[in-house]
Amino acid sequence: MSRPHIVDVIAGDGIGLEVVPAALRCVDALAEQFGFAVTWRDRDWGSERYRRTGAMMPEDGLARLADGDAILLGAVGAPDIPDDVTLWGLLLPIRRAFLQYVNLRPVRSLPGVPGPLSDGSGIDLVIVRENVEGEYSEIGGRIYRGRPEEAAVQETVFTRRGVDRVARFAARLAASRRGGLTSATKSNGIVHTMPFWDEVVAGAVERINHSGPETPIRLRKVLVDALAADLVLRPREHDVIVASNLLGDILSDLASAVVGGIGTAPSANLNPEREHPSMFEPVHGSAPDIAGTGIANPTGQIWATSLMLDHLGESTAAAALLAALEAALASGVRTRDLGGTAGTDEFTSTVLDHLTTTT
Ligand code: NAI
Ligand code: MG
Known part of the structure; x- marks a missing residue:
């Protein structure tokens, strides 16, 4: 032993x-x-x-x-x-x-566990949520507490290293499963950090695909609002989902409820x-x-x-x-x-x- x-x-x-x-x-x-x-x-x-x-x-x-x-x-x-x-x-x-x-x-889907969907069988996906940076940062503050001018600011922090490593993990996991990788984004509304996320995720997947994995990874980037609906309407079409700290937190509770x-x-x-x-x-x-x-x-x-x-x-x-x-x-x-x-x-x-x- x-x-x-x-x-x-x-x-x-x-x-x-x-x-x-x-x-x-x-x-x-x-x-x-x-x-x-x-x-x-x-x-x-x-x-x-x-x-x-x-x-x-x-x-x-x-x-x-x-x-x-x-x-x-x-x-x-x-x-x-x-x-x-x-x-x-x-x-x-x-x-x-x-x-x-x-x-x-x-x-x-687990046997004998009823979900809210009329047919909840055959769902098998994994959510990979970034867990140490992103929207959950301590950077920010509040000023003019209790006054009409009161304001609060909180910064999102994405680093190339931080996004790349979680994207690589998710991509390798996808390659070991059915090859599907969905990246949750909101680059239409959040115009600095989310396009950066998209770029770094795409780069990581490209590098892994280039190295010739057994199952090439099919990357789809999906806006998180549409993805939330998709997880209810078409959950079986997802294999691995990679998401930032906040988006992944919300999506994973949604998916587990499904x-x-x-x-x-x-x-x-x-x-x-x-x-x-x-x-x-x-x-x-x-x-x-x-x-x-x-x-x-x-x-x-x-x-x-x-x-x-x-x-x-x-x-x-x-x-x-x-x-x-x-x-x-x-x-x-x-x-x-x-x-x-x-x-x-x-x-x-x-x-x-x-x-x-x-x-
Ligand atoms: P909760 O998950 O503790 O409970 C939500 C509802 O689900 C409750 O009605 C509860 O009875 C039911 N439930 C949860 N787990 C269950 C289980 N294993 N079997 C049967 N029923 C179950 O979430 P809630 O009520 O929002 O939070 C309660 C406390 O737990 C809060 O202080 C919160 O901060 C903390 N919390 C801690 C987490 C952690 O340690 N990672 C995660 C989520 C909440
Ligand atoms: Mg949560």
């Missing part, structure tokens, strides 16, 4: 404390089955810690994560603490310090060069409205954990976990958000049953 994978576990707040243990149960079973080992480093960081100490994580928190192989995150956020405190106190510093410049969000909603969607914050740990989390938040009642759907967390196993090189185990998850959903055992009656534990046990019967 090779050395254990070192994974930092930040269950966080609310239902994070319920769905993370569900995912860990699955990995422990897989580790035994496939002969690998994981050393879990439990981090009790989050809102409870903030109330106690005034900080979401310890001062040297980032340094403590730095030598790990991956970070598994539940969710952070609590009704009594402003969301920018929880976000900027934990999540965003991790994404930026560890250059997790790709936010990967697979979007797929295939059945927030409880099932996973996301990976990747440092593709593997110079720093990558972070894996469900798309949903801490869901304070149902926290503590044992009914949270662990699907998004378990799927995110499968992405993590794949990143750690345990691709057979990752595929087995996803297959067991799909088999569990197909068997009709579902949590309440999907119209079923199962609680978190019962659903997780069903996934575990399918792990041992399908492999």
Whole structure:
């Protein structure tokens, strides 16, 4: 057996404390089955810690994560603490310090998961969102607070290096799938940064196509407003979508809603060069409205954990976990958000049953 994978576990707040243990149960079973080992480093960081100490994580928190192989995150956020405190106190510093410049969000029709479309089957796309620059910058400010002259300015920052690396990642991913790459843009209205985005994306794709990939990449740039409509009307026509931080944030929530909603969607914050740990989390938040009642759907967390196993090189185990998850959903055992009656534990046990019967 090779050395254990070192994974930092930040269950966080609310239902994070319920769905993370569900995912860990699955990995422990897989580790035994496939002969690998994981050393879990439990981090009790989050809102409870903030109330106690005034900080979401310890001062040297980032340094403590730095030598790990991956970070598994539940969710952070609590009704009594402003969301920018929880976000900027934990999540965003991790994404930026560890250059997790790709936010990967697979979007797929799952068996037995009803979506809002009359035919939601056969959807299989991946959104690659730029994760460390773009519209989410700290550059800007407010002047004349509270006066009629009050004004606010916030700058978008696109760098050639930042756009190029995320475009290359998306293009290579497309080449390994069906070859389709959609670039979300708004270069008709945003006349400086978005034409720059278009140019750099096109250049990156051209270079990769020039190197002769097995599947040449077909690049389409689509205005984001039209793309939003397209994701509802023709979702099957998309393969990989690459988008800036803000546009990708919006498109990925839209796309996950099209295939059945927030409880099932996973996301990976990747440092593709593997110079720093990558972070894996469900798309949903801490869901304070149902926290503590044992009914949270662990699907998004378990799927995110499968992405993590794949990143750690345990691709057979990752595929087995996803297959067991799909088999569990197909068997009709579902949590309440999907119209079923199962609680978190019962659903997780069903996934575990399918792990041992399908492999
Ligand atoms: P949310 O995703 O926590 O909940 C939205 C709705 O979906 C709620 O009705 C909730 O019960 C339901 N829901 C979400 N996940 C579910 C699951 N796994 N199973 C069953 N039902 C589920 O979003 P909301 O309410 O806007 O935010 C709550 C808190 O979470 C806020 O403090 C917010 O800032 C934070 N948040 C944190 C995120 C993160 O840690 N990455 C992401 C999104 C929100
Ligand atoms: Mg979002």
